[in-house]
Amino acid sequence: MKRTVRRAFPLFVLPTLVAFIVGFIIPFVMGVYLSFHKFTVVTNTKFVGFGNYVKMMGDQSFVHSLWYTVLFTIVSVITINVFAFIIALFLCKVFKGAKLFRTIFFMPNLIGGIVLGYIWQIILNGILAHWNITLQYDAKYGFWGLIILMNWQQIGYMMIIYIAGIMSVPTELLESAMIDGAGSFERLKSVVIPILRPSITICTFLTLTNGFKLFDQNLALTGGEPAKSSEMLALNIYNTFYGRVGWQGVGQAKAVIFTIIVAAIAFIQLYATRSKEEQM
Amino acid sequence: MAKTKVKSFDPSEKPAKNGWLLTLIFSLLSVFFIMPILVVLWNSFKVKSSINLTPFQLPNRQTFVGFENYIRGMQQINFFAAFVNTLTITVLSVVVIILCTSMCGWYIARVNSKGGNLIYFLFAFSMVIPFQMVMYTLSLVANRLGLTTPLGIVPVYLGFGAGLATFMFVGFARSIPLEIEEAAMIDGCGACGIFFRVVLPIMKPTYITVAILETMWIWNDYLLPSLVLQSDYRTIPIAIQYLKGGYGTVDWGAMMAVLILAIVPIIIFYAICQKYIIGGVVAGAVKG
Structure with a gap:
């Protein structure tokens, strides 16, 4: 059978492979190449070695956006997962409307980042108007605004994953724990959470990468204002490419570093999931 | 593996004690939760000067303007064209992606050659690469090849989306028992016959999952x-961002109306395919 299938290569694989080479491989290789060059148009590039990387480290806005992103990611991972988990614990019970509430909490997840950004801009500016300020007044408002926005968007998604996990806990296990005299907190701590570990790993890493790669919401909510102080990494890279003439090479170098960080997170996840599976 | 879990949202458990209290608390929470959308909705009917500073005031006789914001918003950004562009790009790209990557995924799973495994590895690798890495060079390549129209962008989406989609199809194809396909071959089916008559129907759940994630x-x-x-083709998100940037001071009236217009199709889509969306998301998250 292998032979019959193998002959179908041009029809089965080629379309995807060609698109993949054009849409990913070539841009990726070109990107790595250009990160070592100075250029404004790609037909005229000058090799500068690690010059772009050195310039990047001296760029205050980049270093600031890196720390801003790290801090944002930490806070958003914790808040989203804690809220999603608590809501999941209630919404996995059987009561009137539980299903409808799940549907409602999940809904913001489907709305795109740009739309979300403007929805929350009007809400948060409306609240801040009581003190005569706006989101653009200080980076901390943009920060907490973005935290609220991302919580609103992602709690429902993570909740669904947690509910699916909680549902898979065998009822007999909970019953026997109850017979052994375990209270509801005990049961949660020693039965439910250990079984939920895969769900927790998935949700943690999803929120981690979502936080790190955040772009649309950041652009629409504050656009980096005031004076780039609420700019996250992805937006900083974008602005370096399209906002500063002659800095395209530096932008590409930043993108390479960004990629290495995101890839490292992904590999740690892979490792974490694998080793957990081996334990079981 | 996630499929079966998702459907079991209703375990045969007893109703919760104090169920009415939970219903009450979560009703209040839900109202609070959808409040942002409600606020945008009522502001879309208010005169634009009274939106920005007092969004929490309901429209009253002085501020109610009917559908004026909707008409202005739709004209300013040509919402209808943006909607058609977004729909065209999404439908075509998703159809092309699920068709091409499922065929590719099945091929990789069945042939199991060195080349196939290399492609598979590259697909997996591309999944972890953030868009910023290739955004500048990809736009150059697309420009050079003339892929700058709603039709031209389809292969770009296929290329950039191939990783995750193929990865999921390979995973599923490997779990299909070979005997069925071998039987089909003995009956005289070629690769196409086996794929379209036998494999495709079996892979239906994966098609739904991938289609939803890509959509x-x-x-x-x-x-x-x-x-x-090209700048004369706008999708809905681009049109909204344009509305913000294109006119100096933001016309918040038009903005509110356009935000509602952008949300409505999503809510309709969600209402129709809710079961598949939630199931697809969980399956995608677990595998991805």
């Missing part, structure tokens, strides 16, 4: 089309 991505995508498409 959610492409419909809402802002950065890729904004860099690749």
